[in-house]
């Protein structure tokens with residue numbers, strides 16, 4: 001097989017596996033094998049730039065930077081939808097259009113996905129361009145970013161027309177959104193407000209590699225072209241599915257608005273079971289001929305209408321705005337409300353996010369406000385009922401000092417949040433830091449919970465996490481609800497935490513922006529705390545995936561004399577501040593400078609273990625064979641093409657046993 005054929009074959013395979021995974025949800029190969037194939041293709045493409053393809057599966061990982069997004073005129077205008085909010089409005093619509101067409105109509109009901117609209121152009125089965133809606137006439141070319149979304153097919157299958165546009169919505173499913181936010185919170189950053197804004201903000205990021213990291217999805221709902229091979233909306237959805245698009249299965253064909261209403265009521269009840277946000281139902285006349293007959297108003301098609309679900313919104317009185325201090329010192333303004341029932345729960349408090357938000361909404365104490373519960377867990381204030389405003393109320397003046405320690409608040413340029421700078425003296429920061437230190441993913445101290453930490457701090461028994469290691473049973477016994485047995489457990493739990501490995505100790509220290517993953521990376525790279533503490537920001541940014549911001553935060557942390565003292569104390573108590581010997585034991589430099597390719601199935605170790613063994617001993621693992629490959633570790637059922645290639649370029653072929661011998 002020529003290189004060109006090999007590249008072509010890999011691309012087809014990867015397109016197919018991508019489809020099986022992201023559209024059909026029925027993968028046939030492991031993630032590892034997928035990654036290996038992708039790496040192999042990346043490698044071949046790098047070596048053979050003449051076979052470049054803008055729609056190669058390698059484009060999914062991103063990398064292309066868009067400085068300015070070009071404006072593109074849509075070939076077909078992207079219309080708005082007119083809205084309806086009641087049964088009566090829908091019935092009126094039915095009467096109106098059935099009269100105008102002169103007969104009964106069939107309708108397609110679809111969910112109204114709440115994200116950012118997108119128009120994709122395909123030519124000869126390849127994605128050519130992706131454009132945002134913009135003003136409906138023209139939008140921004142965001143093709144590089146859209147290519148990273150796995151559910152957008154880069155290449156189609158089946159009997160697609162030569163050229164067409166397809167419209168859909170880019171959404172961020174709840175699960176991925178929650179995960180992104182959990183990571184941000186863990187790293188001490190402000191969480192994103194809601195999935196819709198995060199999805200639409202993602203489309204305009206300059207670095208497509210950043211977009212690739214976000215778990216976005218593209219849901220399609222409409223084909224547009226001059227000569228479509230279908231005669232109705234419903235057939236169009238089915239065809240789009242066949243060509244490889246993600247078209248949600250909830251769409252249904254209905255014979256009357258009475259039937260449509262059943263659908264609407266069903267989804268109004270069940271929409272929270274869906275993986276992504278929806279804000280209503282879109283009802284479309286099924287037949288394209290009848291759509292043409294009905295035509296458009298200045299803004300929207302006459303043949304379609306959106307039915308908006310009632311937002312889960314209530315109004316209530318805002319009694320007081322208070323301020324909460326997080327463990328990093330970040331201040332969150334909180335609205336304290338007259339209790340109100342919202343989506344099945346009683347709400348007494350809601351977030352106001354930050355000073356800008358308060359100013360934007362002009363929220364004041366004493367106002368009647370609208371509270372809404374979207375996809376997020378914490379309800380938020382979305383507006384003020386100005387008709388109810390007492391003219392005596394005063395504009396809200398944002399807190400200037402910390403509610404807990406009275407320090408003057410600071411706000412760094414370009415940041416939305418205010419901070420309390422009193423790192424060592426502000427109780428919620430002290431307590432929050434110790435609570436973080438003992439938490440499950442950090443030191444995981446058995447027998448000690450967040451509330452006990454607060455009691456310990458308030459009783460002046462501890463003022464930082466190092467103090468935990470001085471606690472004796474007699475010290476804690478006088479605390480509220482502390483029995484003999486629980487005091488013993490607490491002390492022994494603290495003792496046991498001295499075995500927690502370095503990477504988790506590092507995470508536990510609570511350095512801003514150093515979450516679990518970053519802590520692992522740093523521990524692995526620097527191997528011990530002294531090496532990390534003496535690293536400069538330049539050293540740090542040279543580490544894979546460590547950016548300016550993290551690097552600065554790490555060096556700031558270690559510049560502080562107080563932090564250095566704390567760490568010295570923790571060291572003296574016997575905590576782990578280097579990668580433990582056991583982990584290093586299986587590491588060596590025996591394979592330094594050698595590149596390996598792994599192929600086939602192995603008996604004694606898995607492919608992943610094999611890969612780790614090579615890397616732990618200084619070797620490199622590559623996805624495909626080239627002149628630079630030193631060894632091919634060959635297992636059962638190895639592909640014949642790899643074998644032939646290895647023989648051709650003179651790579652040494654070794655068995656699993658021979659490899660293991662190299663290490664012993």
Ligand code: AMP
Pocket residue numbers: 079080081082110111112113114116117118133168169221282306
């Ligand atoms: P609006 O922005 O309220 O005028 O509503 C029109 C927008 O709804 C379109 O631009 C799409 O982005 C979005 N939308 C979401 N789901 C659908 C759907 N199933 N069919 C048509 N439009 C939809």
Ligand code: ZN
Pocket residue numbers: 325402403404405406407420421422425426427
């Ligand atoms: Zn404070």
